[in-house]
Amino acid sequence: MTAPRTEHRSGIVVVGTGGAGLCVALAAAEHGLHVDLIDKQDHIGGMLHIANGEFSGAGTRRQREHGIDDDPQRHFDDVWRLSHGKVDRELAWLTVRRQGEIVDWLDSLGFDFSPACPGLIHGHEVYSVPRTYWGRQNGLSVIRVLHERLRPLIADGRITLRLGTEATGLITERGQVTGVRVVPSATGETIELTAAAVVLATGGYDANRELRNRFLPEHLSSVLIGCLDHATGDGLVMAEDIGAAVSSDGVFLPIMGLIPDPSRPGHAVDYREAFIELAPAYRTPYEIWVNKRGERFVPEDTQSPEQRERELLRQPDATMHIIFDRAAAEAAPKPLINNPTSGWDQDRFLSACETSPWVTRAPDLETLADRLGIDADVLARTVGGYNDAVATGTDAAFGRSVLPSRLEQGPFYAITSVAASILSRDGLRVNTDLSVLDTAGNPIPGLHAVGEILGNNVFAGDNYVGGMSVTPAMTLGRLLGERLAETISDRSRS
Numbered sequence: 001m002t003a004p005r006t007e008h009r010s011g012i013v014v015v016g017t018g019g020a021g022l023c024v025a026l027a028a029a030e031h032g033l034h035v036d037l038i039d040k041q042d043h044i045g046g047m048l049h050i051a052n053g054e055f056s057g058a059g060t061r062r063q064r065e066h067g068i069d070d071d072p073q074r075h076f077d078d079v080w081r082l083s084h085g086k087v088d089r090e091l092a093w094l095t096v097r098r099q100g101e102i103v104d105w106l107d108s109l110g111f112d113f114s115p116a117c118p119g120l121i122h123g124h125e126v127y128s129v130p131r132t133y134w135g136r137q138n139g140l141s142v143i144r145v146l147h148e149r150l151r152p153l154i155a156d157g158r159i160t161l162r163l164g165t166e167a168t169g170l171i172t173e174r175g176q177v178t179g180v181r182v183v184p185s186a187t188g189e190t191i192e193l194t195a196a197a198v199v200l201a202t203g204g205y206d207a208n209r210e211l212r213n214r215f216l217p218e219h220l221s222s223v224l225i226g227c228l229d230h231a232t233g234d235g236l237v238m239a240e241d242i243g244a245a246v247s248s249d250g251v252f253l254p255i256m257g258l259i260p261d262p263s264r265p266g267h268a269v270d271y272r273e274a275f276i277e278l279a280p281a282y283r284t285p286y287e288i289w290v291n292k293r294g295e296r297f298v299p300e301d302t303q304s305p306e307q308r309e310r311e312l313l314r315q316p317d318a319t320m321h322i323i324f325d326r327a328a329a330e331a332a333p334k335p336l337i338n339n340p341t342s343g344w345d346q347d348r349f350l351s352a353c354e355t356s357p358w359v360t361r362a363p364d365l366e367t368l369a370d371r372l373g374i375d376a377d378v379l380a381r382t383v384g385g386y387n388d389a390v391a392t393g394t395d396a397a398f399g400r401s402v403l404p405s406r407l408e409q410g411p412f413y414a415i416t417s418v419a420a421s422i423l424s425r426d427g428l429r430v431n432t433d434l435s436v437l438d439t440a441g442n443p444i445p446g447l448h449a450v451g452e453i454l455g456n457n458v459f460a461g462d463n464y465v466g467g468m469s470v471t472p473a474m475t476l477g478r479l480l481g482e483r484l485a486e487t488i489s490d491r492s493r494s
């Protein structure tokens with residue numbers, strides 16, 4: 001076996017080119033530091049390729065233009081409320097107080113904001129004022145604007161971009177991280193890159209079922225994987241190997257509305273292709289949701305995403321079937337299936353009802369129950385109870401107030417949906433310098449981390465909070481890049 005080749009680099013190595021890694025690299029290079037920017041994939045952007053790319057920030061130019069009175073303290077108060085006071089107070093404030101500046105920075109770079117921004121987003125519990133922003137092309141809009149900024153810095157040699165290059169381990173010397181071992185896929189050789197500091201921005205672990213399940217309650221180990229395949233927790237594992245502390249909060253909240261992919265067991269159908277539109281703010285429900293026993297479990301028109309997410313977790317295998325008949329499918333003003341580019345219309349949905357493998361169909365309710373593996377009597381009682389509620393205008397069982405029509409005439413349909421994980425809740429412990437901490441709580445010299453690798457609980461507690469993954473990744477990424485440029489140049493001057 002040949003010994004690894006060593007390359008001594010003058011600045012820092014950033015591993016990962018998602019929103020976090022790109023923002024570290026840009027800020028560090030803009031402030032005079034050389035950056036080796038590495039990604040195991042052959043393209044930049046990480047999870048932004050699939051993400052809605054919604055980000056949040058207060059006191060922005062766009063809010064002022066819309067007459068929205070807001071400031072970072074109010075944003076933080078909302079984050080605190082929505083997270084049930086469970087965020088890491090210091091780290092959450094570190095990001096929230098600068099997030100408005102990041103929104104304005106993206107604005108200054110020519111970001112293609114959707115005209116609906118700033119808006120309120122109903123996929124998660126809503127903020128008290130509109131302070132969420134997104135691009136016309138969702139996460140791709142973020143990648144585009146950051147890529148434009150990256151290009152000249154690569155051209156003049158301030159950033160060396162190494163795609164198709166996997167980081168496989170950290171190099172340490174007397175307790176200090178001095179570099180990272182990488183393997184370019186083109187050659188397969190191991191290179192030891194030594195540098196003044198290493199930044200891990202490798203994202204989450206949700207695509208690595210074994211690692212993910214280490215952090216999930218045991219009964220939820222079969223929830224679907226709803227993120228892209230690169231999220232294998234590599235940075236977390238590399239850091240843990242050299243003694244880094246990893247949180248284990250036992251928090252999980254699912255993403256709802258993802259469809260099991262029949263061709264990839266355990267995975268959801270790609271969100272960019274299809275998801276089930278559950279938020280009543282976006283689509284009035286004409287269906288009922290039942291669990292594997294055939295019982296309803298939540299008012300389908302609840303305005304609270306958190307309520308439905310927590311209720312789903314209490315159901316067997318965190319699984320639900322959405323039940324409707326042909327008349328409901330035709331009467332609903334919007335299709336039940338959608339995707340982020342609104343690539344579904346009613347005709348496409350009605351045709352999917354007849355042909356798609358995602359839809360279970362039957363001429364009558366009894367056969368549908370049979371095909372779903374549900375007790376037919378229970379399902380008949382559930383549907384009967386719902387039809388009575390429609391007739392009387394009162395849903396005594398669950399308090400649903402939107403009761404458009406009875407489900408009574410075959411053919412009947414069901415779309416099964418299983419709770420999914422899309423972003424990691426636990427991660428590396430860091431201090432407010434974004435230095436990775438060891439299990440004794442001491443910073444590991446030379447090692448920093450930012451982005452989803454920190455775990456989302458730090459910024460969202462035990463809930464989802466609008467934009468509080470993409471925005472901390474970018475905001476703290478920039479902050480870290482600036483600080484590293486400052487401290488490393490100071491060190492080299494003295």
Ligand SMILES: Cc1cc2nc3c(=O)[nH]c(=O)nc-3n(C[C@H](O)[C@H](O)[C@H](O)COP(=O)(O)OP(=O)(O)OC[C@H]3O[C@@H](n4cnc5c(N)ncnc54)[C@H](O)[C@@H]3O)c2cc1C
Nearest residue numbers: 016018019020040046047052054167203451452467469470
């Ligand atoms: C469907 C979906 C929708 C979402 N919508 C939103 C939203 O609207 N708002 C929000 O705030 N959050 C959202 N999120 C979450 C958010 O997208 C991510 O948390 C965030 O983008 C993570 O950024 P990151 O830079 O930390 O990691 P990533 O974007 O995952 O980037 C990590 C990069 O590191 C690279 N990498 C990993 N391991 C190695 C290795 N060993 N060597 C070299 N490179 C490596 C990967 O290839 C990848 O490019 C969504 C997630 C999903 C799945």
